[in-house]
Amino acid sequence: MPLPTFLFLILAVIVAAGLSIALVQMTGASLVWLGLFALLAAWGVRGLKWL
Numbered sequence: 001m002p003l004p005t006f007l008f009l010i011l012a013v014i015v016a017a018g019l020s021i022a023l024v025q026m027t028g029a030s031l032v033w034l035g036l037f038a039l040l041a042a043w044g045v046r047g048l049k050w051l
Contacts, residue, residue, distance in 0.1 A: 024034045 020034060020038075021031075024031060
């Protein structure tokens, strides 16, 4: 994988994490819900492997 692509992926993950935490904080929801959503999203993405 080329270095610029790798660095872009790292940046995208950091930005997505920051935006999701900011969204949870603005809505007043618990970080537990964010963790649960992250686990469910990871499970769903892993399920795409079987398609």
